[in-house]
Amino acid sequence: MGTRILAVEDDERIRSAVKLALEDEGWIVDEAESGEIAIELFAQTTPDVVLIDIMLPGIDGFELCRTIRRTSDVPVVMVTARNDTHDIVAGLEAGADDYLTKPFAAKELSARIRALLRRIRPSAQGHVRLSFGDLELIPEEGKVLRNGTEVHLTKTEFRLLCELAESPGKVFSRESLLDKVWGYDYFGDGRLVDVHVRRLRTKVEIDPANPRHVVTVRGLGYRLQT
Amino acid sequence: MTETAAPDLAADLPTAGTDDRLPWYRRIFGPLARSPLGLRRRILLIFTLGAVGLSAFLAFTTYTLTQSNVVQQRDDAAVDSARRNAQIVQSILRGEPQSSQTAKVALEDLGVQRPLIWYDQEFSVGNGQYQKEALPQVLVDRVINDAVPARMIVAVDGELNVVVGWPLPNQSAYFEFSSLNEVENTLDSVRLSLLLGGLITTLLGVAVGTFAAGRAVRPVGVAAQAAKAIAGGRLDTRLEPTEDPDLSVLATSFNDMAAALQQRVERDARFASDVSHELRSPLMTLAASVEVMEARRDEMPERAQAALDLLHGDVTRFQGLVEDLLEISRFDAGAIRLNLEELLAAEFVRQAIAVSSLPESKVTVSERAEMVIIRGDRRRLARVVANLIDNARLHGGSTQPDVSIKEINPPDEPVSHIHIAVEDHGPGVPVDERHLVFERFARGGSAGRRMSSDGAGLGLSLADEHVRMHGGRVWVEDRSDGEPGARFVIELAAVEIDE
Numbered sequence: 001m002g003t004r005i006l007a008v009e010d011d012e013r014i015r016s017a018v019k020l021a022l023e024d025e026g027w028i029v030d031e032a033e034s035g036e037i038a039i040e041l042f043a044q045t046t047p048d049v050v051l052i053d054i055m056l057p058g059i060d061g062f063e064l065c066r067t068i069r070r071t072s073d074v075p076v077v078m079v080t081a082r083n084d085t086h087d088i089v090a091g092l093e094a095g096a097d098d099y100l101t102k103p104f105a106a107k108e109l110s111a112r113i114r115a116l117l118r119r120i121r122p123s124a125q126g127h128v129r130l131s132f133g134d135l136e137l138i139p140e141e142g143k144v145l146r147n148g149t150e151v152h153l154t155k156t157e158f159r160l161l162c163e164l165a166e167s168p169g170k171v172f173s174r175e176s177l178l179d180k181v182w183g184y185d186y187f188g189d190g191r192l193v194d195v196h197v198r199r200l201r202t203k204v205e206i207d208p209a210n211p212r213h214v215v216t217v218r219g220l221g222y223r224l225q226t
Numbered sequence: 227m228t229e230t231a232a233p234d235l236a237a238d239l240p241t242a243g244t245d246d247r248l249p250w251y252r253r254i255f256g257p258l259a260r261s262p263l264g265l266r267r268r269i270l271l272i273f274t275l276g277a278v279g280l281s282a283f284l285a286f287t288t289y290t291l292t293q294s295n296v297v298q299q300r301d302d303a304a305v306d307s308a309r310r311n312a313q314i315v316q317s318i319l320r321g322e323p324q325s326s327q328t329a330k331v332a333l334e335d336l337g338v339q340r341p342l343i344w345y346d347q348e349f350s351v352g353n354g355q356y357q358k359e360a361l362p363q364v365l366v367d368r369v370i371n372d373a374v375p376a377r378m379i380v381a382v383d384g385e386l387n388v389v390v391g392w393p394l395p396n397q398s399a400y401f402e403f404s405s406l407n408e409v410e411n412t413l414d415s416v417r418l419s420l421l422l423g424g425l426i427t428t429l430l431g432v433a434v435g436t437f438a439a440g441r442a443v444r445p446v447g448v449a450a451q452a453a454k455a456i457a458g459g460r461l462d463t464r465l466e467p468t469e470d471p472d473l474s475v476l477a478t479s480f481n482d483m484a485a486a487l488q489q490r491v492e493r494d495a496r497f498a499s500d501v502s503h504e505l506r507s508p509l510m511t512l513a514a515s516v517e518v519m520e521a522r523r524d525e526m527p528e529r530a531q532a533a534l535d536l537l538h539g540d541v542t543r544f545q546g547l548v549e550d551l552l553e554i555s556r557f558d559a560g561a562i563r564l565n566l567e568e569l570l571a572a573e574f575v576r577q578a579i580a581v582s583s584l585p586e587s588k589v590t591v592s593e594r595a596e597m598v599i600i601r602g603d604r605r606r607l608a609r610v611v612a613n614l615i616d617n618a619r620l621h622g623g624s625t626q627p628d629v630s631i632k633e634i635n636p637p638d639e640p641v642s643h644i645h646i647a648v649e650d651h652g653p654g655v656p657v658d659e660r661h662l663v664f665e666r667f668a669r670g671g672s673a674g675r676r677m678s679s680d681g682a683g684l685g686l687s688l689a690d691e692h693v694r695m696h697g698g699r700v701w702v703e704d705r706s707d708g709e710p711g712a713r714f715v716i717e718l719a720a721v722e723i724d725e
Contacts, residue, residue, distance in 0.1 A: 011510075013508075014507060014510045014514070017510070017511040017513075017514035017518070018514050020514065021514040021515075021517045024517070081503050081506045081507065085563065102506045102507065103506055103510040103512070103513040103514075104510070104513075105513065106514060106517050107517070185581075186573075186574075186604070187581065187608060189605075190565070190567070219568070
């Protein structure tokens with residue numbers, strides 16, 4: 001029962017080379033050369049991770065990501081050839097959990113995927129349910145309830161919320177969140193955290209523009225206010 | 227065979243543009259004008275000279291006219307008065323007794339002050355000072371001998387007088403002196419006011435000239451500022467359109483030039499950017515394929531292993547080059563946006579070294595520099611540090627470089643800047659090449675050697691651009707301990723953390 005990756009890339013040579021390298025790393029790789037084919041394969045193969053190149057013919061990578069997000073919270077990694085801010089932020093806002101710039105090393109991608117698939121570590125006291133405002137956090141089930149109804153968060157959004165909830169009121173810097181949630185070192189991209197906080201707010205806050213729970217502490221980071 | 231001298235072709239060609247003759251003000255002022263006069267000064271000079279010339283001309287003309295007028299008037303008055311008095315003398319002399327004394331008394335009664343009467347071959351003097359010695363001989367001859375009335379201007383005891391002579395019957399003559407004092411005083415005050423007026427006019431001229439010069443030169447200043455802005459990278463700078471027909475030529479052609487330049491630069495930057503992006507795709511394939519081969523390296527025969535190593539090395543180098551090219555093209559297009567954060571300097575440098583090509587390099591931090599914050603884009607600055615480390619690895623001899631962080635300020639002053647230094651044990655950089663090493667693709671001498679082996683020579687120029695974007699500087703100097711080797715220094719603004 002290996003981990004399945006769905007790799008969506010239109011360049012044939014890149015597709016073949018990446019598949020080879022990833023299979024060496026121990027992943028099972030299904031290929032799709034366009035967004036349309038990817039949607040079909042997604043339903044058929046139920047991958048554990050989806051790798052999407054932004055530049056696709058037909059449906060572009062952002063659109064594909066949004067489509068997948070409508071029905072699934074599977075980890076998505078965007079692959080960009082341009083590391084322009086616009087592309088990165090657009091990819092993250094479309095629902096991606098992380099991004100990589102071409103050319104990347106398969107080892108690097110593997111590290112990213114492993115970080116995204118990590119199970120939430122149980123805290124010292126075991127899993128604790130946490131209630132604040134209209135939200136209820138159930139870490140061992142991976143669920144968040146809002147006024148009793150489940151809120152659909154991606155795995156990464158959920159992990160982010162759990163990390164903040166680990167010590168409510170404590171300020172977490174972007175660096176530490178990048179490390180705990182994404183497994184990045186000192187040079188991780190802070191935009192990952194920023195966009196994910198934005199996404200989290202749209203899902204759990206009554207007024208995302210004036211957050212009551214996931215609060216920014218200027219110059220320092222973020223904290224969970226209960 | 228006779229040799230004919232080659233014709234001097236150059237002599238026939240007109241020299242393009244250069245005029246061997248000196249500009250006009252140089253010719254006038256000659257050796258006095260040591261440096262070329264600016265446009266503003268020339269305009270001011272013209273205004274001043276004009277004001278001086280005009281007011282001088284005006285003053286001179288006015289004075290001359292006034293003078294002749296006033297003198298003429300006095301003259302006429304004197305002649306008139308003398309004539310009347312002569313008639314009186316004449317009539318008195320006809321009466322009894324015929325003596326000049328009577329006439330003198332009569333004149334005195336009339337209030338004539340300076341008469342002289344020639345009667346009976348002798349002078350009768352009315353006023354002590356005005357004796358016959360004061361009469362010019364020429365005048366005497368004319369009046370007495372030629373019996374013709376005449377006048378002359380003489381100075382008596384320092385005072386100017388008009389002396390008029392009227393011949394009388396019986397070989398007599400009447401002479402009268404009239405003081406020109408009043409005239410002189412009048413002329414004096416006229417001269418003074420004209421001088422004053424001239425001075426004021428000149429000063430006004432200078433003031434107007436300064437103003438005019440300033441106004442005339444302003445468009446030049448504006449154009450110069452615009453040119454400076456463009457040179458500094460703000461390629462969209464343009465001059466405002468003006469209604470002035472003389473200046474609109476300048477504005478239009480300047481704007482055309484700026485637009486063409488901007489297009490050029492943007493096109494070049496886009497080209498470099500597009501090419502680099504295109505290169506990333508085949509590089510992806512190459513990188514992934516090399517990775518697959520690396521995983522099976524042990525299964526390969528020796529020659530294949532060697533080939534794989536070369537391939538791997540160059541693919542890595544190629545990747546670095548593409549990234550550098552992309553970053554440089556972003557600089558050229560002015561498209562870099564720094565992601566500024568506050569970073570603990572010491573922590574940052576240690577992390578940057580840890581991900582560089584020589585992670586074991588020793589980092590020494592001064593006590594104060596441990597507590598210092600810098601503001602920077604952490605990934606870009608890390609690249610700068612990595613570039614310096616790469617440089618040290620390639621050209622700095624076989625030993626690890628020494629990295630140090632130190633504040634530049636003395637102990638009693640707050641920290642304003644820090645120096646991050648990377649010192650190697652290589653041959654160092656000769657003084658005349660220290661500028662060159664930071665240029666793109668620099669070649670020549672040891673700069674060439676530094677550049678050509680790895681990284682295609684963009685690393686240091688990127689480091690320079692990045693550091694400058696952060697408001698700092700980077701340079702190379704000798705090692706601080708005097709040993710052979712290069713010391714690359716990054717200077718950045720920093721603040722101490724206050725507890």
